[in-house]
Amino acid sequence: MTPTTATLMPLPSTLLTASTTFLTLT
Incomplete structure (x- = not known):
């Protein structure tokens, strides 16, 4: 696994998570 892939994987x-939280708050 390349460093770039490792960096992009969590995105x-x-x-x-951010979208789910936003929808929940909205």
């Missing part, structure tokens, strides 16, 4: 999870 979808973070965005999903």
Whole structure:
């Protein structure tokens, strides 16, 4: 696994969590 891939891997999870939290608060 390249450093770039390792860095990008958490992004979808973070965005999903942020979207879910936003929808819950809204």
